[in-house]
Amino acid sequence: MNYMPKMDRRSFLVTSAAAGLALGFNIPDNAEAAGMQTGMSAQLPAQMPVAPEINAWVVINPDDTVVIRIARVDMGQGTLTGLAQLVAEELECDWSKVTWDYPTPGLNLSRKRIWQNYQTAGSQGIRQSQKYVREGGAAARMMLIQAAANEWKVPVGECTVDKGVITHTASKRTTTYGKVAAAAAKLNAPAEPKLKDPKDWKIAGKPVKRLDTADKITGKQIYGIDIKLPGMLNAAIRQSPVIGNKIKSFDAAAVEKMPGVKKVVQVGDDAAAVVADTWYHAKTAIEALPIVWEETASNKVSSETIAAVLKEGLTADTKFVGNKQGDALAELGKAAKKIEAVYGYPYQNHAPMEPMNCTALWTADKCEVWSPSQNAETSLAVCAAASGLPVAQCESYRMSLGGGFGRRASSHDFVQQAVLIAKQMPGTPIKLIWSREEDMLRGRFHPISQAKLTGGLDDKGNLTSLHMRISSQSIVANLIPQLLKDGMDSFVFQGLNPGGTEGAFGYDIPNLLIDHSMRNPHITPGFWRGVNNNQNAIYLECFMDELANAAGQDPLEFRRKLMAKFPKHLGTLNAVAEKIGWGTKPPEGVFRGIAQHMGYGSYVAAASEVSVSKSGALKIHRIVAATNCGHAVNPQQIQYQIEGSFVYGLSALLYGECTVAGGKIEQENFDTYNVMRMDEMPVVESIIMPSNDFWGGVGEPTIFVAAPSVLNAIFAATGKRIRTFPLKNHDLRSA
Amino acid sequence: MVKLNINGKTQDVDVDPSTPLLWALRENAGLTGTKYGCGIAQCGACTVHIDGRAARSCSVPVSSAMGKQITTIEGLAVNGKLHPVQQVWLDKDVPQCGYCQSGMMMAVAALLKQKPKPTDADIDKAITNICRCGTYSRVREGIHAAAKA
C-alpha cells in the first residue's frame, strides 16, 4: 500500500508576505499552495468533492459531515479530540458527524498563518488556542444560520440550530448545515462571535471518546516510520557518539558491496548515513561502516566531571534571581534552627516508542518532508534551511507521532538530516530512521541539575527564611538563546515564580531567595515532559518535608500554614489529603507522602501510599492526584493524561538516568535505560477539579507531583531521605 | 526468496533467512502495523504470534518462522470482525499515541488464549511491553473487560 497524504483538495495563491513569523525567514510573495491532509484519509474516497470551507476551522460536506481543522498535534495526548470538541460546541453540529484534517504548515504560510501557532509543547495545545478555535466554530455557526435565514427570507433571530439542523420555528421549516454550507461560505464572517458560557457546554467538558482510535487498533495508522513512497529508499545514520565530535573520515568502500546498499553519504559534519533498499540493510551496513571522529575536549567529560562543575555552582556568585522576598541570607543567619540539603537530578532521555525519523524528497525546485513533529512549522523551516530552497518551494506533511514528550519539539535534527541525505540523491524519496541506539545517544536530554536548599525555622518551628540555589544546565541557552534575558534563563524557575499565571510559587515565606548558577556541559538538553518543573517540584516538595520533620510538624499542616494566600494551590493539596485519608491510619506497613506544585497554568497535587519491604523493595500502592486545570475540556482524556504522566514521571524516578563516560552517553537501549512496566503501575485515583475561571494545561502538570509524593512516602516508611536519582541507585532498606 | 505463512496466506518474501522477522514483515511483506521500538526484545512493540504464541519479532530470524503460522496485528481481526481485544481497546479508548498498541494487543490476545481469565498477577507477569504514553491502567482494565467478553 502506498500512502500519500491527500493534498489536492484545495489550491491557494498568496499575494502578500505573511508577517510576524517566528520561523527565522521571510515568506516570499506569490508562494504557491501546499496542502491539506485528511485525518481519516484511509476511509475517504480518493476524489473528494470540494466541500465548502465556512472558515479556516470548519468545512461542511454536502452529507452534513463536518471537517474540523486541527493545527496542533496529537501525539497521544488527546488534543485533537479536545480541540474538535471546542469547535463543535460553538458550531452546534452533530458530534457523531465530526471528522478532522490537518492543514500543512505550507498552507498555513500561504494563508498568512490563518491557523496561527502549530507548536504542541508546554501543555499549550488547547489552552493557548481555545479562544480562536471556539470563535472559529461560533462564527461558522452564525454564517450557516444566516445562510438558512437568507434562503427562507426570515430574520436570523427566528432561527435556531441543534446538532446541525436549522429550524425556523414559526414556519417549522428545517434545513441542515450540509445544505446551506455553500451559501454560508460566501457570507462575510461576523466580527466578534460571542462564545458560550462553559456552563452551557454540551460537547466540550464531556468525557467523549477520542476521534482517532480506530486506526490505532488495526495497525492501519501511518506513523512517520511507516510511510512508503514510490521509489523510496531507506537510510540509517550514525552520528558522533560524543556530541560535538566531527567526522574525520569514513571508509565507504568497506560497506558499499553489502546487500542492498545504494550509497554511503556524509550528513552534515557529524554523521554518516547508508542509503539502501531496506532499512534493515541500511542499518546492517552503517553498523559495519568504519568512521573516524575528531576528538575534542568533550571526550574527557564524565558524569563525575559534570557533577563537580554543578557542585561549584551551588556556592558560586550569581546574578540570576528568580524569586526574592525580604532578605533570606541575612535571616538564615538568625534562625533558631537551620536545615540544609543538597539534591541532584540526572540527564534523562525522552525515549518515545517511535524512534526519530523523517522522509524527504528533494529536487532542484522542490523539497518535501514527511515528518512526525510537534511543530510542523518548525519542521518546514528546518526543511527549507537544509534544502537551500525558498520556503515557498518546501512542504512538511504531518505524520502521526509515536509519542513526543518534547523530543520532537526540542530539535528537528531528524528533519535536517533527512533533507541533507535526500539532497544527495535528487528525485529519490529517502526515509531516515534512527535506531534506538542513535535515539538514546543523541537525545535532547532532560537537563542535569543540583540544588542546595537552606531553610531557617524560628523557635516555634515557623519557616521564616528559605534559600534555594539551583545549579543547572539551561535548555534555553542551548536551543533558543534569543530568549535569555541578560544571560538569564527564566525557564529554570518553572513553578517557583513570584506569581503569574504559568507557574507560581505557592508558599508565603517572608524571606525567600531562589537563584540560579548556569553551568552548560556539552550534552544537548531539551524540553522533556514537565521540563524544569520536574526537579523543582522534587527539590522544593521534598525539602518542605525535611523542614516539617525538623520542626516536628505534620507535613500537610506545615504546608497549610504557608499557603493561606494561595487558595488554588491549597485547593488541590486539600483534595488529595482528604481522598487519601491523611491523618487516618494507613493499612499496616503502608506509608503516605504528599506534594503540590503549579506549572503550565495548572495547580496539581498528589498523595501516595507506599510500602518498603525488609529487603528494600518499593511498592507504590496508590496515588491520588488532583488537578485544577481551569476548564476541563474532556475529563476522560485528562484522567488518562494524569495516569500517563505518572508512568512517565515514575519511570524517571525509578530508573531514569543517562550517565556520561568519555564524553558519551552510556545508555543505548531499554536494557540499560529501563522504564516502568505494568507490574509497577500503582492504582491512580484522579480528582479533576476545574474552577472554571482560567485555562491551564493537562499533558504535563501532574507529572510534577508523582515523584515527590512517592519520595516523601518513602521517607515516612524508611526514614531515608533520597536526594539523588533514580531510585535504582539506592538501597531502601530501613536505616 | 522464502515462503512465509502470514495471516493465513502463504507468500513469497524476498529476504535473507537471517533477517529479523520484524523487518521482513515491515519492509518485505509490507505490513507496517508491527512496530520497531528497540530491536533487542526489550519493548514488545514488535510482538506477533508465531503458531499462536506471542513472539518479539525483532529477535526472531525469518528462518525460524518458516513453516509456522505468523499472525500480525493486521490479521488479528477475522473476516472484518474485530478481535475482542481490539473491540475493547476501541470501546475503552485504551491507546494514546497507539505506537506500542499493536504489540500490546498481540501480547494480550496471546495471554487470553492461554489464560482466558487472567488475574492481575498473571497480567503483571505476562505483559511486559513498554508503553511510554503510560496506558498501563487502561491496558489492565481492557484485559479484564476482554476476558469477560
Ligand code: FES
Ligand atoms: S522492537 Fe522488538 S522488543 Fe522492541
Ligand code: FES
Ligand atoms: S500508547 Fe503511546 S507508547 Fe503506548
